Amino acid sequence: MIDEGLVIFFPAPHSYTGEPVVELQGHGGPVVMHAVLAACVDAGARLAEPGEFTRRAFLEGRLDLAQAEAVADLIDSASSGAARSALRSLKGEFSAAIGALIAQLVELRALTEAMLDFPEDEVDALHREDAETRLGRLREALEEVFARSREGSLLRSGINVVLTGRPNVGKSSLLNRLTGEERAIVTAFAGTTRDALRESVEIDGVPVILVDTAGLRESREEIERLGVERAQREIARADVIVFVYEASAGLGPEERALLDALPAGVPCVRVANKIDLPASRTPGADAVRVSAKTGEGLDALRAAILVSAGWHASEESVFLARERHLRALLRARAHVEAAQLETERWELFAEELRLAQAALGEITGEFTSDDLLGEIFARFCIGK
């Protein structure tokens, strides 16, 4: 005897995979569980591969591919918003939106194919008008799904926010305030932070990775110089840059030079810190005014970070999309656009619609290669 436990039999199709499944429940603990597993393997079982249960559920038709991916996203979700969004995808909300687009494509394809069998001029003119209206509607619906997916992809990957500015302006103090913990060392000495420090926080359900870095300046000291190099590397990878300066000093020539050197195209939030101190200058109107010491203005800063990252929505309206989904949606859009130019040559029109449908079908797994399936399920944890 190894343990006392419970055996549950799930007859097909009422199991996670849709197949008959036996589940053994024990008291837990790695040694006992290992012994139970070893006994099962001795009796002829083998260990499951990563994601094998979910893969079987997909092959049995219990889940489509977007739902199967949502299982992994639910397990890996880095914020409560991401988890809720993954659960909605698991319940099929994202798949239903893709399915609605496919249904529109199928209908238009059927009408076009039917028309190709009667190549008369009146039919042609009628069909052109109808097809153009339908295609316009489809294009709009596709744009909406794409916008909701692109925004939702932020929930999956999180927003990488890098705090930068000159030394001593209060970057580390801000990180501590935003995380609610004394994570970074704060001193009155300029050049305190050297290593880049990453902390995960959640803003309105969105996962955000805050990176505190060394203050930017020319330094003769080797450790600080290496810190500044690290800071530059972090800045190059940022989704959003938070540029901190002292409200009382304002944006001087040195700050402006640093701002000019930031990578173009990365959104930048300017933060005037230490507003609790008597201000001798009025800071730029576009700056968020905060005090890391008193906490004033931090809600405005949190909101500014989300807006700069392109997050405008509420979490309920987005789809937790993966890069793969976004690429498929872009391909579908390109084919729909190509079809819009082919309303003289209906064979080509129909072909573009077919390709658009195939691209969308990849999202839910109607058309997928074994390679892609292997890649997707290999990223699951074992036993899921």
Ligand SMILES: Nc1nc2c(ncn2[C@@H]2O[C@H](COP(=O)(O)OP(=O)(O)OP(=O)(O)O)[C@@H](O)[C@H]2O)c(=O)[nH]1
């Ligand atoms: N009065 C006031 N002091 C602040 C505020 N924020 C930071 N300080 C002080 O400013 C000094 C520098 O703060 P840090 O957070 O270490 O600044 P930093 O930008 O991380 O500095 P480096 O790591 O050296 O680049 C400390 O003495 C803080 O207590 C603020 O909002 N108000």
Ligand SMILES: [Mg+2]
């Ligand atoms: Mg610091």
